Amino acid sequence: MINPLRGMKDLTFEESERFEYIVNTAATIARRYGYGYIETPILEETALFKRSVGESSDIVGKEMYQFTDKGENDVCMRPEGTAGIVRAFISAKLDRQPVKQKFYYYGPMFRYEKPQKGRLREFHQFGCESFGEASVYEDFTIITMIAQIFDALGIGYELQINSLGCQVCMPKYRETLVSSLNEIKEELCEDCNRRIGTNPIRVLDCKNDKCQALLVESPKLKDYLCEACDPDFRKLKELLDQEGIKYTVNDNLVRGLDYYSKTAFEFVSSEIGAQSAIAGGGRYDRLVEFLDGKPTPAVGFALGIERIMELVKMPEKEPEGYYMGAMTPEAIPTLLKLATKKRLTDKVTVEYSSKGFKSHMKGVDKANPRYAVLIGEDELNNGTIWLKDLESKEEQVIDINDL
RNA sequence: GUGGAUGUAGUUCAGUUGGUAGAGCACCAGUUUGUGGCACUGGGUGUCGCGGGUUCGAGCCCCGUCAUCCACCCCA
Numbered sequence: 001m002i003n004p005l006r007g008m009k010d011l012t013f014e015e016s017e018r019f020e021y022i023v024n025t026a027a028t029i030a031r032r033y034g035y036g037y038i039e040t041p042i043l044e045e046t047a048l049f050k051r052s053v054g055e056s057s058d059i060v061g062k063e064m065y066q067f068t069d070k071g072e073n074d075v076c077m078r079p080e081g082t083a084g085i086v087r088a089f090i091s092a093k094l095d096r097q098p099v100k101q102k103f104y105y106y107g108p109m110f111r112y113e114k115p116q117k118g119r120l121r122e123f124h125q126f127g128c129e130s131f132g133e134a135s136v137y138e139d140f141t142i143i144t145m146i147a148q149i150f151d152a153l154g155i156g157y158e159l160q161i162n163s164l165g166c167q168v169c170m171p172k173y174r175e176t177l178v179s180s181l182n183e184i185k186e187e188l189c190e191d192c193n194r195r196i197g198t199n200p201i202r203v204l205d206c207k208n209d210k211c212q213a214l215l216v217e218s219p220k221l222k223d224y225l226c227e228a229c230d231p232d233f234r235k236l237k238e239l240l241d242q243e244g245i246k247y248t249v250n251d252n253l254v255r256g257l258d259y260y261s262k263t264a265f266e267f268v269s270s271e272i273g274a275q276s277a278i279a280g281g282g283r284y285d286r287l288v289e290f291l292d293g294k295p296t297p298a299v300g301f302a303l304g305i306e307r308i309m310e311l312v313k314m315p316e317k318e319p320e321g322y323y324m325g326a327m328t329p330e331a332i333p334t335l336l337k338l339a340t341k342k343r344l345t346d347k348v349t350v351e352y353s354s355k356g357f358k359s360h361m362k363g364v365d366k367a368n369p370r371y372a373v374l375i376g377e378d379e380l381n382n383g384t385i386w387l388k389d390l391e392s393k394e395e396q397v398i399d400i401n402d403l
Numbered sequence: 404g405u406g407g408a409u410g411u412a413g414u415u416c417a418g419u420u421g422g423u424a425g426a427g428c429a430c431c432a433g434u435u436u437g438u439g440g441c442a443c444u445g446g447g448u449g450u451c452g453c454g455g456g457u458u459c460g461a462g463c464c465c466c467g468u469c470a471u472c473c474a475c476c477c478c479a
Binding site: 003006057058059062063080081109111113114115116117118119123124125126127191202266267273274275277278279280281301302303304305306307308327328354355356357358359360361362363364365372374376377378386388390393395 | 404405433434435436437438439440469470471472473474475476477478479
């Protein structure tokens with residue numbers, strides 16, 4: 001027997017329905033905010049992700065499904081969505097028009113990780129990217145939209161926000177932080193020492209209690225924000241307060257991808273285990289130019305569909321359509337003709353084996369239709385059908401052409 | 404990549420000291436070819452993850468391997 005590869009899953013029945021429900025709900029709301037659907041390739045040139053996500057990140061460093069294709073191209077399966085969308089935006093030369101563009105997408109992403117709860121090798125994200133809008137109002141709007149999506153899905157969450165600063169203030173802060181960390185280097189854990197070189201801000205997030213105690217006195221990014229970033233971050237908080245969206249400022253919140261700046265946010269659930277981030281995003285004003293486009297401010301987010309699937313409860317299914325069955329084999333062709341006609345407008349389940357009334361009624365219960373249609377010998381001879389409304393329990397024999 | 408746990412029916416799980424496979428749910432058939440959900444009767448549907456080893460004998464013990472789950476790490 002051939003099974004799916006490690007960390008990859010088949011979705012069927014209620015799972016695939018939950019998946020569709022989440023995508024449909026999110027897409028409906030995104031369209032209301034002016035987003036249009038974009039579809040980009042799953043396979044991209046490896047250089048795209050090295051330049052966007054950043055070579056220092058684990059994603060690019062060790063988790064990509066990367067290979068050389070038959071044309072000797074260095075390619076990989078996308079590990080995230082934003083890079084491809086930005087590439088498409090630039091490929092279409094949309095960066096040369098002063099028009100704001102908003103795209104939503106969803107689809108599979110691939111990371112060669114060790115699977116655990118909420119972490120698959122093939123997983124699915126829904127995301128939005130807004131190009132050309134530099135105002136923090138857009139950051140606020142995008143956060144509001146995600147909150148609306150989660151409210152619509154009936155999911156509880158905690159919102160964490162932070163400002164990562166921009167190219168003016170971030171490097172200065174990073175420098176200060178690194179030198180401060182180097183002073184206490186010997187006492188910090190092994191992981192932290194590694195992070196000082198790779199992603200020093202991550203050190204602040206260490207779960208080791210001893211490290212946390214040492215870090216209390218470390219410089220905080222919020223004290224280093226510049227005249228542009230600081231007021232924007234204040235504005236964002238004011239707007240969220242005004243909207244009644246609860247949030248906590250997490251000084252240690254860092255995005256895992258290198259391209260983020262200024263506003264960063266994460267929606268977290270406490271109900272799904274260690275992989276608790278259900279949506280994350282932020283501003284990435286520099287990414288378009290990193291990928292050879294004209295400088296274009298942008299902000300976006302992605303939500304993890306599988307993680308959200310653990311949290312949503314589906315609305316109960318209403319009985320729908322028709323069940324059709326025959327109690328005499330001769331009636332089946334008649335039934336098929338009727339089903340084809342009815343299927344122009346309704347869901348129809350047809351039972352191909354002729355059997356007794358009681359057996360059919362058991363089939364009816366399984367199919368969960370609104371109506372049951374049966375044809376027996378009498379009906380066949382008279383050109384009629386037996387029709388029952390399963391809800392009102394009313395039944396009648398009517399002419400076959402009247403259905 | 405590191406650590407821990409677990410692999411038995413479609414599913415959830417039981418299986419004693421090593422003695423030839425078991426329950427609930429689900430499923431299938433039937434209970435007069437005309438009134439469903441209930442009930443009753445019958446049916447086990449299995450490569451005990453896989454490969455070795457120990458043993459007269461392995462679901463159980465040993466080794467290896469694969470997979471799953473959980474946590475670290477990372478991240479959506």
